[in-house]
Amino acid sequence: MSRAKLEKLGIDLPLFPVTSVGSFPKADGLGSARTEFARGKITREELQRREERATAFWIEKQEELGLDVLVDGEQYRGDMVAYFAENLPGFEPGGLVRSYGNRYYRKPIIVGEIKWTQPITVEWWKFAQGLTKKPVKGMLTGPYTIMDWAFNEYYADRRATCLALAQVIRREVEALIEAGCKIIQVDEPALSVRPEELPVALEGLHAVMDGLPAYFITHACYGAFEHIYPKMLEAPVDNFDLEMSNSGLDMLALFRKDPFTKDITFGVVDSHSHVIEDVATVRQRIEQALTVLQPEQLWLDPDCGFKTRTVEESVGKLRVIVEAAREARAASVSTR
């Protein structure tokens, strides 16, 4: 239980804090702005101005909805790995590679020593945090996932690549902490892809987080968690943010066998579906979660990022989570 750690950091959150995984759909005409910039029709300054406007839109929206821990919505990012690769010496852009479904992304290539030369995410975090009194999470991609989603032509093997990236991500964590960021999410969606490599992923997270004063969250999604649970609990994170609803909450069976020892941000709506769940469905998922988890452990969010949803779907789903959280808080007070 990490409530004490949050308190020590000066962060006061209600029961069942509501947050989101990280990405929101591009808002305020930003999608076309990127194409216009690529075609030389608008300047970099104009693109930046529109990215700031889109970020402000999402901060305002999250406040209006009543979320407790906010994100900047990643309006200025394309892909969660390419964004870091573009900003780190040692990487070169690669060709298009097919990922899940019919989505394509550019798989970067590691061609030399990866170096951290300056903050990557800090200015955006400061911009977003400057718009609200609610805590805004720092958002980074973890070393194991960057390694897994890039080609390596420089380091000896996957572990060496992961650990080199971990040193770089740690510098970025330190820069965020120095700027005043207290809740930092280091995403490892690839965590469960190769269960035999879990020790490498854990070693990477230790190298990123050990000894640093922040509340750490790690988001992981899809894959075979039954092969990495409960070993994954050895990660130095305070809170695992997990996709639960798309898989019918089947991980609860694992938690029943081996108790979940950290805080959990529990995905209570499906990010891959257009359908907006009703409050009763989300309440029921919270009730099921509480059959194996303590109320103090439980945070609520969507299963995954909302990059592929529309603005309306994203707002609709977040609204339902906030409403269900309010009801669950009220119910929890009345039963004590």
Ligand SMILES: [Zn+2]
């Ligand atoms: Zn995800």
